[in-house]
Amino acid sequence: MVSLLGIPPQVLFGQLLLGLINGSFYALLSLGLAVIFGMLNVINFAHGALYMVGAFVAWLLLTYAGVGYWGALVVAPLVVGLLGIALEKSMLSRLYKLDHLYGLLLTFGLALILEGAFRHQYGVSGQPYPIPDALKGGQNLGFMFLPNYRAWVVVASLTICFGTWFAIERTKLGAYLRAATENPTLVQAFGINVPVMVSLTYGFGVALAGLAGVLAAPIYQVSPLMGSNLIIIVFAVVVIGGMGSILGAIVTGLGLGLLEGLTKVFYPEASNIVVFVVMAIVLLIKPAGLFGRER
Amino acid sequence: MSVASNSTHVALRGPARGTGTAMIAAALLLVAVAAPFVLYPVFLMKVLCFALFACAFNLLIGFAGLLSFGHAAFFGSAAYIAAHTVKVWNWAPEFGLIAATAVAGLMGLVFGLIAIRRQGIYFAMITLALSQMVFFLALQLPFTHGEDGIQGVPRGTLFGLFDLNQPLTMYYAVLAIFVGGFALIWRTVHSPFGQVLKAIRENEPRAVSLGYRTDRYKLVAFVLSASLAGLAGGTKALVFQLASLTDVTWQMSGEVVLMTLLGGMGTLFGPVVGAGLVVTLESYLASTSLPVPVVIGCIFVVCVLVFRRGIVGELLARLPKRGR
Numbered sequence: 001m002v003s004l005l006g007i008p009p010q011v012l013f014g015q016l017l018l019g020l021i022n023g024s025f026y027a028l029l030s031l032g033l034a035v036i037f038g039m040l041n042v043i044n045f046a047h048g049a050l051y052m053v054g055a056f057v058a059w060l061l062l063t064y065a066g067v068g069y070w071g072a073l074v075v076a077p078l079v080v081g082l083l084g085i086a087l088e089k090s091m092l093s094r095l096y097k098l099d100h101l102y103g104l105l106l107t108f109g110l111a112l113i114l115e116g117a118f119r120h121q122y123g124v125s126g127q128p129y130p131i132p133d134a135l136k137g138g139q140n141l142g143f144m145f146l147p148n149y150r151a152w153v154v155v156a157s158l159t160i161c162f163g164t165w166f167a168i169e170r171t172k173l174g175a176y177l178r179a180a181t182e183n184p185t186l187v188q189a190f191g192i193n194v195p196v197m198v199s200l201t202y203g204f205g206v207a208l209a210g211l212a213g214v215l216a217a218p219i220y221q222v223s224p225l226m227g228s229n230l231i232i233i234v235f236a237v238v239v240i241g242g243m244g245s246i247l248g249a250i251v252t253g254l255g256l257g258l259l260e261g262l263t264k265v266f267y268p269e270a271s272n273i274v275v276f277v278v279m280a281i282v283l284l285i286k287p288a289g290l291f292g293r294e295r
Numbered sequence: 296m297s298v299a300s301n302s303t304h305v306a307l308r309g310p311a312r313g314t315g316t317a318m319i320a321a322a323l324l325l326v327a328v329a330a331p332f333v334l335y336p337v338f339l340m341k342v343l344c345f346a347l348f349a350c351a352f353n354l355l356i357g358f359a360g361l362l363s364f365g366h367a368a369f370f371g372s373a374a375y376i377a378a379h380t381v382k383v384w385n386w387a388p389e390f391g392l393i394a395a396t397a398v399a400g401l402m403g404l405v406f407g408l409i410a411i412r413r414q415g416i417y418f419a420m421i422t423l424a425l426s427q428m429v430f431f432l433a434l435q436l437p438f439t440h441g442e443d444g445i446q447g448v449p450r451g452t453l454f455g456l457f458d459l460n461q462p463l464t465m466y467y468a469v470l471a472i473f474v475g476g477f478a479l480i481w482r483t484v485h486s487p488f489g490q491v492l493k494a495i496r497e498n499e500p501r502a503v504s505l506g507y508r509t510d511r512y513k514l515v516a517f518v519l520s521a522s523l524a525g526l527a528g529g530t531k532a533l534v535f536q537l538a539s540l541t542d543v544t545w546q547m548s549g550e551v552v553l554m555t556l557l558g559g560m561g562t563l564f565g566p567v568v569g570a571g572l573v574v575t576l577e578s579y580l581a582s583t584s585l586p587v588p589v590v591i592g593c594i595f596v597v598c599v600l601v602f603r604r605g606i607v608g609e610l611l612a613r614l615p616k617r618g619r
Contacts, residue, residue, distance in 0.1 A: 043416050091600060100416050101362045102599050105556065108549055109595025116588030232545060236424040239417060269435060276428035280409050283421065287412040 007265055013144040015261040021150055021219065023257015024157035027250045028212040029234045030241065031161055034249040035168070036205035037238075038181045039198055042092060042103030048231025049114040050206045052224060054080045054213025056118060059127050059222040069132035072214050080210025085203040092202065093195070111228070118224035126221025153215050160211065161250045168246055177201065236279040242292015252290060316563070323564075327470055336462040337534065342574045343473040344531040349554040349566030350480050351523035356552075357561030358484055359516045360496030364419045364548050365406065365426025366524050369399040371543030372429060373525030378445035378538035379438055388451040388459060392472075392529045399525020400518050402429075407517035411510055414499075423545060430543045444539030448532055465534065472530050476523050481563060483519065492516055524551075546588075553591060556598045559605030568606050 029047060036044050057079050058072035067075065087110060095102045131149045138147040168174035180187040180194050188194045213227075220226055234253075241252030256275050264271040282290060330339050348370055355361040373395035381391040410421040433439045440446075450459035459465045483489050494502045495509045502509050532538045541547065550573065558569025573591075580587045598605070604612055 043420065091596065094600060098603075101419065102603070104362075104364075104416060104419055105552065106596060106599040108552075109592045109599065112546075112549070112588045112592030112595065114592075116586045116590075116592060120586035120589065228545075232423055232427045235420040236427075239413070239420055239424065272431040272435070273428045276424050276431075279421070279424055283409050283412050 009143050010145075012265055015265045016258060017144070017146065017150060017261075019258045019261020019264070020154055020254065021257070022260060023254040024154050025212055025216060025230065025253075026234055026237050026257050027161050027253030028157050028208055028215075029230065030237045030249040030253045031164055031246065032205040032208035032212075033234065033238055034241075034243050034246055035164070035208075036202055037243050039177065039201040040088075040092070040096070040103070041100050042095075042107065043100070043235075044202075044205065045104055045107035045231065046087075046110040046114065047107075047206065047209050047234070048227030048229075049111040050080050050084065050227070051209040051213040051216070051230065052118065052227035053083065053114060054210030055129070055217040055222045055226060056122075056213075056224075057210070058214045058217050059129050062129065069214075069218070072217075073211070076214045077207040077211040080213070081203040081207030084206035085199050088199050088202040093198070111231075115224050115228055122224060124223065124225060126223035126226075129217040129222050131218045149218055153219065156215060157212070160208070164208070165246045165250065233275050236275045240275075240279050240282045240289055242289025245291040248289075248291025319564070323567075324474065328467075331463055331466045336466040338574070338578065340466055340469045340534045341531070342571050343469050344527050344534060345551070345554065345574055346567040346570040347473045347476045347530070348524050348527035349551050349558070349570045350477055350563075351520045351527060352551045353555045353560060353562075353566040354480050354483065354520045354523070355516060356555060357565075358489060358496065359492040359513060361411075361513060361517065362415075362419045362552075363410075363422040363517070363520070364545070364552065365422035365424075365429075366521075366551050367543050367545065367547035368406070368426035368429040369402055369521040369524040370528035370531075370547065370551075371433065371538070371540075372402060373399040373528035374532035374538035374542050375433065375439050375445060376525075377529035377532040378448040381451060381533070382445060382448045383438075387455065388453050388533055391451075391533070392526065395529030395532070396522050396526045399528065400522035402525075403518040403521020404514070406521065407514045411513045411517065423548065426543070426548060427545060430540070430545070433540060433543045439538070439540075442540065444537060445532075446537055448536040448538065450533050450536065459533065469530055469534060472526065476526055477563075477567075479519075480523065483516075484563065488512070488515070549595075550591070553595055553598070555605075556603075557594065557605055559608030559611075562605070562607040562611060565605050565607035572606075 029051060033044055033047055036042060036047075054076045057076040058069070061067035061072050061075060062069075091106060091110075092103060095106060135149040135152050138145055139151070140146075168177060176187065176192055177197065180192070180197055184194045216226070237253050237256055238249065240256065241248040243249070256278065259278065260271055260274055263274040270277075327339075327343075348366070352363065352366050355363050376398045377388075377391040377395035380386040380394045381388060386394070406422060406425050409425065410418050413421060434441055438445075450465060452458050453464075453468055457464050457468060459468060484492075491502065491507055491512050494505075494507070495512060499509055528542060531542070554569035554573045555566045556569070557572060558567065559565025576590070577587060580590060602609070
């Protein structure tokens, strides 16, 4: 096989795959952030911490209860979702009448507590989490080797992303949700229990983060700090995409993951900062974000 | 738009309260002059550096309604600049500090030009993302020495006269820097410029309709705040003879938010009180087995839920309402 621009294809496609996987996580997390922001007007700083909690729940289930990957894939998002609903009911719901920035500050405090607690208990080094037996091995595609688990992560997260998009944009429940986003008072007057819907939305949004945590556990190690660095990149992704659209969040997440992968091939030194540079450029050209509306 | 709109409005008070504040300031200054004979000077210098940092941050959140979640970028970068110019280029400390402040101000200009294009919650996210970029740069650029940081920075001799290796001399130099920075913030808040900032905080569309170019006002406030945060960071590098990655992390940005929130956003003395408390608490926690982030996080949550005015804000709200 010939090399492209002096880069061996294995390297190029390998990095693109890594980028696609990172992008899948960006998409899942920014989707959850966008869903929560749409309904609650809160930027959920604890999103990264709850992603970490999802991964830890999977690891704890395996280590102490013998529950494997597939069980964790169901249980961990439920646990994280319920935790989210409890946090929303007990704390966040008191702040809706105030400036939105207080929601950000509260969830920042929650993120510190969650991360600090896990760090205190399990230290900073990562815990390995095995790939489930059914997804071990990989395919030789001729130009590159594709590990099965990584293919599964991409397919699974894309399915979830588009499933969420479909549920919100094309179903009746989604229509209620969108209506409550536009005008909660009116929707409440029609007999829909908006506070419950808000709690469930927050629960669903963070459950997505928990699910992403389980998906991530076998790829990255399960460590208390795995969420905190990711969340800031996801914030940048959200700023680039603009929070107006669900589809925008998904496309931007994947696109930036790929861009990061490409940067790793052609100019590795900049791969950590490329997302932030793109953010700055987008803000200078189109301040509302690529898919956003100025509100 | 404003976080601090429920807190007390310092400059809207009458002249009687103004002289009262001046007297409190004079009394505090006396305490600060006497303090190193009672308390450990390095601890006090740390408090003063963070107090200046928090006051600079408060200028934005408290008086312009802008929540910057990336102030560590200015604080930490300025620390690197001061440490590098003083240690590697053998500059005198005063020039190191000027360079640190200038670089932080320039960074503030760039950040500000990008971030003020969005408002509210987006502003916070953008500043956070930009400061994370600075963190990665600090991790990779050769002159910052990555994980090691710049160590063993000489304190030198201020203006060729004052030997900063003497703890007391260093302390009074830091105190002078703090008082200078605080006075500048005081002057800014009570100037017509500060009044326009407050108008923007309370109701930006109205300020626009009155003919103010609000973006320019916000940008100037942002640059001023970044420069002062830089001055604080540069001073800290001289005090601890160290510039490290800790000072550019997002946790540091969060810490300065907490200091301001705890002391009282939009009050002049609040950030000073908050910085003193947080630094004291952290040095206390360091000797226990309690996890620091958990405690800090809990204070955050309690402050946001039930104590949004902060300590000084709560005190001012309880004072009799004369002179308003």
